[in-house]
Structures are given as C-alpha cells and as structure tokens.
Amino acid sequence: MSSQTPAADMTPTPPDDDEGTPVSVKIRERLAAARKRFHANDNIAGFIEPGELEKLLDEVEVKMQGVLDSMVIDTEGDHNTHNTARRVAKMYLNEVFKGRYVTQPPITEFPNAEHLNELMIVGPITVRSACSHHFCPVIGKIWVGVMPNEHTNVIGLSKYARLVDWVMGRPQIQEEAVVQLADLIMEKTQPDGLAIVMEASHFCMSWRGVREMDSKMINSVMRGVFLKDSALRREFLSLIPGKN
Numbered sequence: 001m002s003s004q005t006p007a008a009d010m011t012p013t014p015p016d017d018d019e020g021t022p023v024s025v026k027i028r029e030r031l032a033a034a035r036k037r038f039h040a041n042d043n044i045a046g047f048i049e050p051g052e053l054e055k056l057l058d059e060v061e062v063k064m065q066g067v068l069d070s071m072v073i074d075t076e077g078d079h080n081t082h083n084t085a086r087r088v089a090k091m092y093l094n095e096v097f098k099g100r101y102v103t104q105p106p107i108t109e110f111p112n113a114e115h116l117n118e119l120m121i122v123g124p125i126t127v128r129s130a131c132s133h134h135f136c137p138v139i140g141k142i143w144v145g146v147m148p149n150e151h152t153n154v155i156g157l158s159k160y161a162r163l164v165d166w167v168m169g170r171p172q173i174q175e176e177a178v179v180q181l182a183d184l185i186m187e188k189t190q191p192d193g194l195a196i197v198m199e200a201s202h203f204c205m206s207w208r209g210v211r212e213m214d215s216k217m218i219n220s221v222m223r224g225v226f227l228k229d230s231a232l233r234r235e236f237l238s239l240i241p242g243k244n
Contacts, residue, residue, distance in 0.1 A: 099169030140200025
C-alpha cells in the first residue's frame, strides 16, 4: 500500500491576484476604469465596496505613522502621540472628510402642493471644512435662499444642513464648494432661483502664512431669477443678518 500523497492533494493553492494590493489602489483602479475623477472635493463612495473603508482606515494609519516617524516623533515613548496615527486616520475618513467616502444623505422630497412662490431663506448653517491646499480648517456659515415654483420639490429645513455638511465634509476651495452645493440643491429642488452666501474663516491664513486673525472670505452664487431680478437679490442680501 503506497503512502504517497495523492497528486490532487499536492496541487498548490493558486495565489490571490488581489493579495497584498492596497485597498486604495483597488479603488483608484475602479475610478480609472470608469473614467471618473477623484479630486479632493469629489465624492467616491460609489467606488468603495463593503468593508473597504475599514481597510482604507488601516492603510491611512500605517502611512500616517510613517509621516510621524519622518517628523522624528517618538510615538512609542511619547504617551501623547502613541495612538495619534490611528486617531488622525479616523478623523480624516470618518469625520472631517467623511463627505468623500459616504453616499449622499437621504433627502425626502415633497411636491409643492400649496404652490408656494415666496422667497425662503435658510441659515445660518454651520460650515466645517478644510482647505485643499494645507488641510487647515475652514469654519463659517452659509445662507441659502430659494425661490420656489409650483413644480419645485420641497425639502425639510434640516435637509439643507445635511447637504451642506456632506459637501463641506471634504477638502474644499470655498469658491468651488458653494458651486457644488448650488448644483446639488438646484438638482434636488428645481426652483425658479437659488442664492447662496458663504462666509468663512480660513485657518491657512490665520494659523500659518500671514497669520491674519480677523480676515474672512465671503462669496456667493446666484442662479435663475436671482441673477435676473436685482430687487429680489437685494431682498435676499438684506435679510441676511449683518450683511445689509
């Protein structure tokens, strides 16, 4: 009786093609295959598969630890920075840049049954973001003015805050951020007009660089009737506290 192991049992297990491939590379490959960009202020949730965000967090932690090592910080001996790499990874992916990695919050839309056509203003809505250049905080406020029509979809007031949080929860440039938000609200509500004003302090100006503490940036986006009707535009701006 032969004691030789059957040939079938000796067949090596074929290697996993994805084994050892960083999850960030897999996500990038999907984006490239779909010809989708992945700038800092883009949402890429549609290209992240279940369970991959946790793996991405682990990957960012490892690379953040490398940054700390290159900054000659003794994270083993220093109790204050012992878990800093993990904390920073969780902060970026799960908190301050969450708007890149999660899908749009659910927005319940209702028909304009009463045919409302009067100016509505929501704000101030708190902005918590970060600049794309230095990843320094951008903190401020947003006011949204909507001129509905009978076909406009009505959304709850809290939903405007959720959309702001989703768009601003990415590395942003303020001028681009308000345009992104305007595009999103126009798509969701289809109003006759939309006006957005944003006022924010940029820590890349106050915390570093010129270190100017009191400077703020204010910009606006006007769509539809707000562009054509100067009286309506003035009414909106006059109703924003401190802006008239």
